[in-house]
Amino acid sequence: MQDRFQRITPFLWFDDQAEEAVKLYTSIFPSSRVLDTMRYDTESARVSGRREGSVMVIDFELDGVRVSALNGGPHFKFTEAVSLVVNCRDQAEVDHYWERLGEGGDPAAQVCGWLKDRFGVSWQVVPEEMNTLLKDPDPSRAQKAMAAMLKMKKLDLAEMRAAMDR
Numbered sequence: 001m002q003d004r005f006q007r008i009t010p011f012l013w014f015d016d017q018a019e020e021a022v023k024l025y026t027s028i029f030p031s032s033r034v035l036d037t038m039r040y041d042t043e044s045a046r047v048s049g050r051r052e053g054s055v056m057v058i059d060f061e062l063d064g065v066r067v068s069a070l071n072g073g074p075h076f077k078f079t080e081a082v083s084l085v086v087n088c089r090d091q092a093e094v095d096h097y098w099e100r101l102g103e104g105g106d107p108a109a110q111v112c113g114w115l116k117d118r119f120g121v122s123w124q125v126v127p128e129e130m131n132t133l134l135k136d137p138d139p140s141r142a143q144k145a146m147a148a149m150l151k152m153k154k155l156d157l158a159e160m161r162a163a164m165d166r
Contacts, residue, residue, distance in 0.1 A: 018069035028100045029063040083122035098154045110153040
């Protein structure tokens with residue numbers, strides 16, 4: 001069986017928490033595993049100011065998608081300008097990913113299905129039914145679903161459906 005060629009790979013820059021983040025992420029998502037770990041050698045440690053032998057880059061699969069994590073130092077921070085979307089089949093999946101990814105994250109960053117994990121990475125935890133509700137053929141119902149969603153932190157399909165019928 002031939003491996004699928006993935007042209008675009010998310011690359012996450014951490015100060016020095018790449019190993020911890022990868023361990024958490026691969027424990028949350030199915031079909032996830034560490035693929036390879038590269039360590040700082042003498043030259044790269046000298047240039048970067050990192051400790052020789054410490055983890056530089058970890059390549060891993062996150063639910064079958066290849067991702068890389070770098071321990072690059074404190075030079076760059078994550079922002080909400082880039083987020084990872086977790087598409088969920090149902091409310092149970094929304095609940096699972098919301099709780100696990102949100103543990104230790106910033107509660108103030110939780111809005112409309114968005115959250116920041118404890119490393120500062122932004123995630124969107126989205127039920128696939130949400131777009132159907134927001135695109136309801138009846139503009140009034142769609143507007144009610146949108147208004148309900150905009151008041152939420154974690155998305156709640158039952159509440160969005162109920163709002164549409166009010």
